Amino acid sequence: DAGVTQSPTHLIKTRGQQVTLRCSPKSGHDTVSWYQQALGQGPQFIFQYYEEEERQRGNFPDRFSGHQFPNYSSELNVNALLLGDSALYLCASSLELAGVTGELFFGEGSRLTVL
Amino acid sequence: AQKITQTQPGMFVQEKEAVTLDCTYDTSDPSYGLFWYKQPSSGEMIFLIYQGSYDQQNATEGRYSLNFQKARKSANLVISASQLGDSAMYFCAMREGRGMDTGRRALTFGSGTRLQVQP
Numbered sequence: 001d002a003g004v005t006q007s008p009t010h011l012i013k014t015r016g017q018q019v020t021l022r023c024s025p026k027s028g029h030d031t032v033s034w035y036q037q038a039l040g041q042g043p044q045f046i047f048q049y050y051e052e053e054e055r056q057r058g059n060f061p062d063r064f065s066g067h068q069f070p071n072y073s074s075e076l077n078v079n080a081l082l083l084g085d086s087a088l089y090l091c092a093s094s095l096e097l098a099g100v101t102g103e104l105f106f107g108e109g110s111r112l113t114v115l
Numbered sequence: 116a117q118k119i120t121q122t123q124p125g126m127f128v129q130e131k132e133a134v135t136l137d138c139t140y141d142t143s144d145p146s147y148g149l150f151w152y153k154q155p156s157s158g159e160m161i162f163l164i165y166q167g168s169y170d171q172q173n174a175t176e177g178r179y180s181l182n183f184q185k186a187r188k189s190a191n192l193v194i195s196a197s198q199l200g201d202s203a204m205y206f207c208a209m210r211e212g213r214g215m216d217t218g219r220r221a222l223t224f225g226s227g228t229r230l231q232v233q234p
Binding site (some may be wrong): 017033035040041042043044045048056058085086088090104106107108109111 | 225
């Protein structure tokens with residue numbers, strides 16, 4: 001049973017460019033969340049997708065957008081890249097009705113470097 | 116607003132010894148869950164242990180236990196019999212609310228503690 005998979009694992013962009021990151025959730029999971037983890041910090045919540053709609057959003061600008069497909073996979077898009085967008089982007093999947101514990105399953109992340 | 120504080124940027128422990136990683140939290144919601152994750156150099160966040168705010172007993176999972184002191188709002192992770200493979204970043208996280216729809220609730224993470232296990 002494959003866990004959460006993300007691509008690409010590493011990428012380098014220049015300021016002003018756009019980037020798309022991809023995530024396939026754990027089999028059977030219907031909810032995908034994206035987190036940004038800057039170097040030396042804990043992950044910060046970007047947004048969450050369920051039933052192909054953005055359900056909630058953290059404190060991130062509109063340059064960050066996403067999409068969820070009918071097969072539950074998801075994309076994170078970042079426009080007009082800034083140096084400060086350099087980070088590890090983590091995708092996490094879960095079940096909407098995950099029970100009391102509601103464990104999140106994370107991928108290994110996509111490490112973005114903006115030059 | 117919910118907040119997680121981890122005051123130990125780095126910790127060293129000798130192999131086979133026990134170590135405690137500190138975590139304090141702040142929330143006004145009486146219902147919440149506390150999590151610990153391990154992040155090795157590969158980047159993946161690995162779930163270790165969960166404690167619910169209404170749980171009467173401290174959670175345990177193998178060599179991991181959570182020292183939950185609700186009045187002090189602390190949720191320290193104790194790793195017994197440390198192994199070289201335990202060297203990693205450790206994050207404390209919290210999710211407010213309770214119920215079957217927990218999958219829709221975001222986690223708030225602390226800044227982490229880097230644990231190094233020495234032979």
